[in-house]
Amino acid sequence: MPFPRLIPCLDVADGRVVKGVRFRGLRDVGDPVELGAAYLQAGADELVFLDIAATVDSRGSAVDIAAQVAERVSIPFTVGGGIRTVADASAVLEAGADKVSVNSAALARPQLIEELAATLGSQAVVVAIDTEGGRVRSHSATRDARRDTIAWARECEARGAGELLVTSIDRDGTQEGYDLDVLARLRDAVSLPVIASGGAGTAAHVAAALELSEAALLASILHERPARLTTLRAELRELGVSLRDAA
Amino acid sequence: MNVAICAYGAGNVRSVQLAFQRLGAEAEVAEEPGAVLDADLAVLPGVGSAGSAMAGLRDRGLDVALRERAAARRPILGICLGLQLALDESEEDGGIAGLGLVPGRAVRLRGGRVPRIGWAELDRGGETYWFAHSYAAETPSTTATSEGLAAIVERDAFLGVQFHQEKSGAAGARFLERCLSRG
Numbered sequence: 001m002p003f004p005r006l007i008p009c010l011d012v013a014d015g016r017v018v019k020g021v022r023f024r025g026l027r028d029v030g031d032p033v034e035l036g037a038a039y040l041q042a043g044a045d046e047l048v049f050l051d052i053a054a055t056v057d058s059r060g061s062a063v064d065i066a067a068q069v070a071e072r073v074s075i076p077f078t079v080g081g082g083i084r085t086v087a088d089a090s091a092v093l094e095a096g097a098d099k100v101s102v103n104s105a106a107l108a109r110p111q112l113i114e115e116l117a118a119t120l121g122s123q124a125v126v127v128a129i130d131t132e133g134g135r136v137r138s139h140s141a142t143r144d145a146r147r148d149t150i151a152w153a154r155e156c157e158a159r160g161a162g163e164l165l166v167t168s169i170d171r172d173g174t175q176e177g178y179d180l181d182v183l184a185r186l187r188d189a190v191s192l193p194v195i196a197s198g199g200a201g202t203a204a205h206v207a208a209a210l211e212l213s214e215a216a217l218l219a220s221i222l223h224e225r226p227a228r229l230t231t232l233r234a235e236l237r238e239l240g241v242s243l244r245d246a247a
Numbered sequence: 248m249n250v251a252i253c254a255y256g257a258g259n260v261r262s263v264q265l266a267f268q269r270l271g272a273e274a275e276v277a278e279e280p281g282a283v284l285d286a287d288l289a290v291l292p293g294v295g296s297a298g299s300a301m302a303g304l305r306d307r308g309l310d311v312a313l314r315e316r317a318a319a320r321r322p323i324l325g326i327c328l329g330l331q332l333a334l335d336e337s338e339e340d341g342g343i344a345g346l347g348l349v350p351g352r353a354v355r356l357r358g359g360r361v362p363r364i365g366w367a368e369l370d371r372g373g374e375t376y377w378f379a380h381s382y383a384a385e386t387p388s389t390t391a392t393s394e395g396l397a398a399i400v401e402r403d404a405f406l407g408v409q410f411h412q413e414k415s416g417a418a419g420a421r422f423l424e425r426c427l428s429r430g
Contacts, residue, residue, distance in 0.1 A: 001394070002365025002378060040416065045366055070265055076377055076414045093294070096261045098379070098414060121295040121328075123362040123379040162362045162379075193360045214360060244366040244375045246416070 003244040005045035005215035006206070006236075007195060008222055008229060010035055012065055012081070013053040017224065026052075029224045032065060037072045042226035043233050043246035044075065048165070048217060050101065050128075051081025052140060062100075063091045070096020078126055078165075086115050093124060101165060103128040104138045107145045107152075110159060117160025125163075126195070127156040131182060132169040141169045149182065150189045157190045164190065165217065168198040173220045175201025183212040203235035210241055248427060251277035251286030253313075255303035257293045257328060259413070266413035270420060272427055280312035288426070289316055292413075293328030297353065297382070298340030300328055310346055317348040320404040324426050330400055330407030331382055339382055349402045351386025356396070366415075367393045374418040376410035383409060 010017045010032055017035055018026040029035075036047050049065050062079045069077055079092050080101025089100040100120070106112050106127055116125045129152060130137040136145040136152050145152075153164055166186060168179035178199045186194050196209040197217035209216045222228045233243055250267050254260045254276045267274035267290075274290075275282065283289050291313065293300050304310045313333075316323055325333045334345045337353035345353070356363055362381045368374070370392045384397040384407070391399035393410070400407040406426065412419035 001359055002363065002367040003375070005365050070262060074266065074269070074414065074419065075416050076379070076411070093259070094261055096259075096265060098259070098262070098294075098411075118296065119299070122381060123364060124294060163364060191360060193362070193364050214365065244368075 002214075003045070004210040004241060005195075006043070006229065006233065006243070007046045007048055007215050007217050008039045008044050009048040009050065009197070009217045009219045011050050011052045011219070013051070015061065015064070018052070019224065033068045033072050035224060035226070036069050036077070038226035039229060040073050040075055042229040044229060045215070045244065045246075046075060047073065047077040048101065049077060049079050051079070053081070062088070063095050066092045066095035066097040080126070080128060084112070086119050089116050089120060093120060099124045099126050099162070101126040101128045103130065106156070107136065107138045107147070110155060113156060113159035113161055117162070122160050122162035125161050126165050127161040127163075128165040128167065129153060129156070130167050130169050134182070137169055150185055153186055153190050157192050161192060163193045163195060165195040165197055167217070171199030172197070174199055175220055177201065177205040178209040178216075180208055180212060183209060187212050203232055203239060206232065207236055207239045207241050248272060248287045250274040250288045250290060250427075251282050252290045252292060253283055253304070253309050254278045255300065255307055255309055257295045257300040257303055259292050259294050259411070263290060263292045263326065263413045266419065266423055267427075270424055270427065278307055280308040283309055283312040284315060287322070289313065289321075289323045291323060291325045291329035291332065293326065293332060294379070295328060296340055297328065297331060297337040297345075298343050300332060301343055301345065304332070304346075313346055313348065317403065317405055322404045322406070322429070323348070325405065325407035326413070327380060327409060327411055330409055331384060333400075333405060333407055334384055334386060337382065348405050349386055349388050349400055349407065351384055351388065353382040354385050355382055356380070369393050369398055370395070374422070376412060376415040376418055376422070378410045380409060
């Protein structure tokens, strides 16, 4: 197995990195390219950029983000937000991203996953699942998607998804720990890599998630401070988590 | 030294170009067989599925150009799917014929989480690179493995890597630099 991955997540709106708790109360916390480059230096294994404004107001700037980040960042990154078609996704990858993340668009039209996998390859297709109480939420978790989380995860795999990015909405931003129960159930339900998201507050939380999944998405725990990633990596090593040597 | 990166509708051309440019190399995107033949180093990148990628090469006549280069023992670097396309055949998409630059076939990964995504070491104390693949080469031309899977394949002037050195940070840049100096 490859090393467990630590993946800082940058929420982007109008070209700036923003932060809010449970998708609300956004504030500006920096430039996506500068912050991405700083996380690379601090030992990030991959990066995720989510254009959180795109799905809500149907505006797509994912390609711009991908092009700017690719100039500076020499590790893999995923771009999500506002991607609805194969053409949208291809443009993001051609700009230099490695993967696209789809969420509401895949729920609205699950066939999209197959189309993306056929054109881009499964390894480039991340399906983001926002989950609360075992049920899927859509549109930045504002709506009930009327689907069971495990059943939807299995369907995503069958349709050709390459990874699942699973965010526990009730934990997101709380720093109370990942939802280990949903991660354990997903581990048994699918054979895809799973990226755990939502709730990390301590190194022990991250270590527990990495026992059950291949990667941990890091947002609130880093507070947009790359130096925290460096210390977190050291703490995880103390806890016996085997991370790559990022030098 | 000039580098021609084959553009045939299969993904990561821009990332590869940026990685070479960061090292100060002249790297042009090439869709014409002539440009692929003339360059000091031809790069065959690739992400996506083998069937549509081979069709993309054929549509542009790049398959013929790459075979000519290989026959003349002029350097080619194949990355990820680019390595798998250089083989005789691939199991992917119901079975397809490859370029036949390297003996062997690409087979579906069995066991572990698939796709295999993430940073992994080369066996026997090698560097750590980023991988993202569902198929791997089975070939006698393998010169380095990662967890037992072909990671580097060398045959005459063809060098193939299963990992994405263009996305492997400092270690990837060191590898690309070595490719440039041998090209």
